[in-house]
Amino acid sequence: MQAFFSSAPWSFPSGTLGALTREAHERAGAVAGTLAELRTRVHDQPPARPFAAPLRGPCLRVIAEVKRASPSKGAIAPGLDASMQAAAYVAGGAAAISVLTEPTRFGGDLADLRNVCHAVRVPVIRKDFLVHPVQLWEARAAGASAALLIVRSLSPDELPRLMDAAAEAGLATLVEVRTLGELDRALAAGATVIGVNNRDLETLVIDPATAPALVPCIPAECIAVAESGMRTPVDLAPAAAAGADAVLVGSAISAAADPAAEVRALAGVARPLSSRDADEARRALGSGGH
Numbered sequence: 001m002q003a004f005f006s007s008a009p010w011s012f013p014s015g016t017l018g019a020l021t022r023e024a025h026e027r028a029g030a031v032a033g034t035l036a037e038l039r040t041r042v043h044d045q046p047p048a049r050p051f052a053a054p055l056r057g058p059c060l061r062v063i064a065e066v067k068r069a070s071p072s073k074g075a076i077a078p079g080l081d082a083s084m085q086a087a088a089y090v091a092g093g094a095a096a097i098s099v100l101t102e103p104t105r106f107g108g109d110l111a112d113l114r115n116v117c118h119a120v121r122v123p124v125i126r127k128d129f130l131v132h133p134v135q136l137w138e139a140r141a142a143g144a145s146a147a148l149l150i151v152r153s154l155s156p157d158e159l160p161r162l163m164d165a166a167a168e169a170g171l172a173t174l175v176e177v178r179t180l181g182e183l184d185r186a187l188a189a190g191a192t193v194i195g196v197n198n199r200d201l202e203t204l205v206i207d208p209a210t211a212p213a214l215v216p217c218i219p220a221e222c223i224a225v226a227e228s229g230m231r232t233p234v235d236l237a238p239a240a241a242a243g244a245d246a247v248l249v250g251s252a253i254s255a256a257a258d259p260a261a262e263v264r265a266l267a268g269v270a271r272p273l274s275s276r277d278a279d280e281a282r283r284a285l286g287s288g289g290h
Contacts, residue, residue, distance in 0.1 A: 117143025
């Protein structure tokens with residue numbers, strides 16, 4: 001556990017995350033010239049659906065992911081229809097939908113994001129390896145309410161720059177961390193919805209203790225999301241006990257024969273009172289309930 005909490009100066013990621021981050025820089029460079037057009041398109045759109053508010057409640061909220069493949073599992077559901085899958089998730093009680101748009105390892109596409117945003121009435125998040133403001137404007141132009149930012153893949157200068165770009169585009173962010181040092185960086189950049197990934201994206205190894213250990217360190221006024229390695233209601237219990245507000249689940253439900261039923265089972269997991277809930281109650285009382 002000592003290594004989990006260690007903090008070190010930022011370096012470019014290694015392993016799978018390093019490769020995906022390099023490829024993301026290349027893809028962003030190829031479309032950087034479209035930024036002005038994207039800004040115009042976004043300014044003509046209505047505001048995005050709220051992202052954070054639907055992630056709080058007495059039960060764990062489920063962010064259900066549309067996912068055809070992954071580097072760790074290979075093909076998961078290669079023939080998946082993104083819109084139909086997302087609609088099934090919403091029928092099962094998903095509070096939000098995550099759409100993978102990374103093309104080479106996850107089989108995603110921006111068209112999936114656009115189609116899902118048109119198909120459902122819950123907030124949709126673009127999940128990808130985002131490293132440049134143009135990718136955030138792409139997400140908002142496609143109709144997304146939020147986008148994923150992975151702290152490990154972004155330098156100390158890049159993270160606040162992308163947070164500012166997201167705010168300018170009217171886009172919320174899910175900021176992903178795995179260590180206390182990364183959590184500090186996320187909070188310093190203004191993150192209010194923070195994900196803790198049980199999977200080390202550099203090695204692809206899952207440690208199910210990661211989210212339960214780090215979630216209690218997330219300030220109560222923030223939304224805490226546990227990510228990766230959870231398939232059943234039993235798997236969700238440690239995150240719920242730690243005070244997570246929501247979980248992001250992908251592979252298990254993308255491959256399910258009845259995705260609505262799978263999401264329904266996960267969305268029924270109650271959140272026991274945690275230290276984060278007590279902190280939030282004290283904060284509300286201290287501010288007069290506002």
